[in-house]
Amino acid sequence: MKNKVLLICLSLLISLGVSAQKYTIYIDDFNSEIKIPNKVLSTIRNVVLDGIQQTNRVNIIDAVSVGANLNLSPLEDARRFRADYLLRGNIVSREATDDGSSHPRYHSRENSFKEKFKLQLDLIRTSDGTTIGTRIYEETGSSSGKDASQFAALEHSLLGMSYEMRNFIENYFKVYGSILKLAGDNGKKAKTVYINLGYDDPIKEGQRFDVMEDGMIDGNYMEDKVGEVRIDKIMGPKISLCKVNKGGEDILRIINEGKITLRLVSRKAKLFDD
Known part of the structure; x- marks a missing residue:
């Protein structure tokens, strides 16, 4: 009796559907409601992309890599590639500050950089255009000292993003x-x-x-x-x-x-x- 086989259902659940396959997500090139350097936008997007890839839960179509059709909406482009879902990213707000501050250990006046941004992610089902999930992430980071930079502050703000993406994908998939x-x-x-x-x-x-x-x-x-x-x-x-x-x-x-x-x-x- 110890080795008795149990017949049990197995499936991959995406909030409302069941399948044994990996679903495909089309990740758009991300937008921003504010003026933001391309390097900042692409850095945030790349970390999000990497975090999703690490979950091994879904197949990814990267709009930047495959070449998005600018004459189509992101949803239409996702359908062109027969993706099951569209992930849209939007930088809602960003605060990048450079505050002069004294650091006695360096015996000189050094800069302290701070980074704060708010990212909204929308997961959209391509079959009917329904948004099945929305998440907003507020991330902060700072960099100070002799080698401080604004980009280092941005990198520090992104340290937990891979973990956040794991939770995002594993919640819906x-x-x-x-x-x-x-x-x-x-x-x-x-x-x-x-x-x-x-x-x-x-x-x-x-x-x-x-x-x-x-x-x-x-x-x-x-x-x-x-x-x-x-x-x-x-x-x-x-x-x-x-x-x-x-x-x-x-x-x-x-x-x-x-x-x-x-x-x-x-x-x-x-x-x-x-």
């Missing part, structure tokens, strides 16, 4: 999976399990999933978090080995009973993984 089979236990709790996510899915080694127990009890739907697993090794197109981080006793019990579904839900990003 959750991965759902299932436990296929028990891989190892110590008689009291599950230690390792196989799941039906692999190379074909938007996952990576080290990624964590909440394990949810769901099913029907006396005609009522129930769902409860019972544990957590972490991908240890991706072994094939649709199979990976996971270590059980939490809830090993409950996971083993449910697998042995084989009565209630164990469903995996990708967790939100953390700044530092445990």
